[in-house]
Amino acid sequence: MASPNQLKKALKKEGLRYTQQRQSIWDEMCATDEHRDAEEIYLSLRNEGMSVSRATVYRTIDVLVKNNLVRKLELGDGRARYEHKMDLEHHDHLICVQCGKIEEFMDETIEEIQEKIVNNLGFKLIRHIHQLFVICNNCR
Amino acid sequence: MASPNQLKKALKKEGLRYTQQRQSIWDEMCATDEHRDAEEIYLSLRNEGMSVSRATVYRTIDVLVKNNLVRKLELGDGRARYEHKMDLEHHDHLICVQCGKIEEFMDETIEEIQEKIVNNLGFKLIRHIHQLFVICNNCR
DNA sequence: GCTGCTATTGATAATGAGTCTCAGAACTTA
DNA sequence: TAAGTTCTGAGACTCATTATCAATAGCAGC
Ligand SMILES: [Mn+2]
Ligand SMILES: [Mn+2]
Ligand SMILES: [Zn+2]
Ligand SMILES: [Zn+2]
Numbered sequence: 001m002a003s004p005n006q007l008k009k010a011l012k013k014e015g016l017r018y019t020q021q022r023q024s025i026w027d028e029m030c031a032t033d034e035h036r037d038a039e040e041i042y043l044s045l046r047n048e049g050m051s052v053s054r055a056t057v058y059r060t061i062d063v064l065v066k067n068n069l070v071r072k073l074e075l076g077d078g079r080a081r082y083e084h085k086m087d088l089e090h091h092d093h094l095i096c097v098q099c100g101k102i103e104e105f106m107d108e109t110i111e112e113i114q115e116k117i118v119n120n121l122g123f124k125l126i127r128h129i130h131q132l133f134v135i136c137n138n139c140r
Numbered sequence: 141m142a143s144p145n146q147l148k149k150a151l152k153k154e155g156l157r158y159t160q161q162r163q164s165i166w167d168e169m170c171a172t173d174e175h176r177d178a179e180e181i182y183l184s185l186r187n188e189g190m191s192v193s194r195a196t197v198y199r200t201i202d203v204l205v206k207n208n209l210v211r212k213l214e215l216g217d218g219r220a221r222y223e224h225k226m227d228l229e230h231h232d233h234l235i236c237v238q239c240g241k242i243e244e245f246m247d248e249t250i251e252e253i254q255e256k257i258v259n260n261l262g263f264k265l266i267r268h269i270h271q272l273f274v275i276c277n278n279c280r
Numbered sequence: 281g282c283t284g285c286t287a288t289t290g291a292t293a294a295t296g297a298g299t300c301t302c303a304g305a306a307c308t309t310a
Numbered sequence: 311t312a313a314g315t316t317c318t319g320a321g322a323c324t325c326a327t328t329a330t331c332a333a334t335a336g337c338a339g340c
Contacts, residue, residue: 017307017316038298053319058298076214076269078327079297094258097266105257110250114272117245118234123274126237129216130270132254134263157287157336178326193290198327218298219326287336294329299322306317 010067024050025060026069035073035081035093035102075102075131092130098139105132150207164190165200166209175213175221175233175242215242215271232270238279245272 007026011018028045036044042057061082064070073081075095090111091104110130118125147166151158168185176184182197201222204210213221215235230251231244250270258265 019306019317021318051319055299055320056318059318074214074216094261094263096263103261107253107257110253113247113250117247118272118274121234121243121274122277122280123234123236124280126273126275128270128272130268132258132268133266134258134261135266137262140264155287159288159336161289191290195291195328196289199288281340283338283340285336285338287334289332289334291332292330295327297324297326299324301322302320304318306315308313308315310312310314 006069007064010063010069013067014063016063021050021052021056022060022063024052025057026064029061029064029070029082030084030086033083035083037079037081039079041082074129092128092132094132094134094136096136096139097133098135101136101138103136146209147204150203150209153207154203156203161190161192161196162200162203164188164192165197166204169201169204169210169222169224170226173223173227175223177219177221179219181222214269232268232272234272234274234276236276236279237273238275241276241278243276 007023008018011022016022024045025041028041028048031044038054038057038061041061042052042054045052045057061070061072065072065082069085071083071085073083073093075081075093089106091106094103094105095101114128115125147163148158151162156162164185165181168181168188171184178194178197178201181201182192182194185192185197201210201212205212205222209225211223211225213223213233215221215233229246231246234243234245235241254268255265
């Protein structure tokens with residue numbers, strides 16, 4: 001069971017109850033560093049014998065995303081992927097267009113330039129998506 | 141009628157026929173620099189009295205995207221947006237999370253760093269998505 | 281310009297990720 | 311324990327996009 005504290009805190013902030021389903025979904029999301037979709041998370045939970053529904057998975061993920069415990073990724077294949085944010089460092093993604101493998105990257109200079117671009121326009125940066133679609137070394 | 145040449149070339153390359161529908165869809169896409177979805181393009185054509193169906197709009201857009209005449213944008217709202225690539229310069233996008241306004245940006249340094257990151261991993265960069273979600277000056 | 285072959289079109293059905301509904305279950309507080 | 315409230319799960323629903331397939335249009339050869 002991974003960090004009920006963060007979950008409880010988020011639920012309290014939202015005025016929501018702490019439940020077995022919500023804990024198990026949060027646990028499952030923290031169980032790996034993969035980038036899984038809602039269906040994969042749902043099926044993992046069912047395989048472990050948890051009593052949970054698709055609707056509750058989606059609803060709980062929304063809460064987790066809203067409270068910054070989980071990040072939602074849209075990779076353009078029609079299904080949203082999710083990753084936990086336990087290890088707080090920001091990163092962006094490389095995606096192999098052949099095999100689908102996902103790698104992570106982070107570049108301070110890019111992050112700074114982004115801020116500059118936005119500030120120069122008088123805007124405020126809320127979040128960003130930066131995805132590099134590649135052919136990985138295995139697939140070349 | 142905007143540049144039947146590029147369209148005809150792409151159709152020939154794909155072994156496809158040149159049709160009124162395909163020309164009018166390409167014309168409509170070149171008519172503005174906005175970032176419109178398939179439904180908006182479809183409705184514009186119908187308003188102009190063109191005989192065209194949603195299915196053909198989607199099918200033709202696919203051909204245009206595949207042949208680099210049009211770029212597909214996924215902004216996370218469930219509808220894909222499209223922009224023509226007549227003016228060949230690459231750019232990325234800023235999107236206001238409040239009013240939806242879309243601005244464009246381009247930074248050589250970021251483009252170079254992207255290439256470096258990918259090359260260092262031994263990968264090959266195919267394309268990238270870089271979107272800055274902001275609150276624009278009108279919405280602050 | 282006709283003929284015949286084949287690609288294209290459009291109406292409509294199907295798909296599928298995600299959302300909504302609502303009755304029953306599970307908490308909470310008194 | 312009882313009343314009031316939130317949660318859950320099954321399944322209906324949404325809506326952008328894709329698939330189907332009979333009718334139509336483009337095209338090559340005559
Ligand atoms: Mn990641
Ligand atoms: Mn643009
Ligand atoms: Zn690969
Ligand atoms: Zn705005």
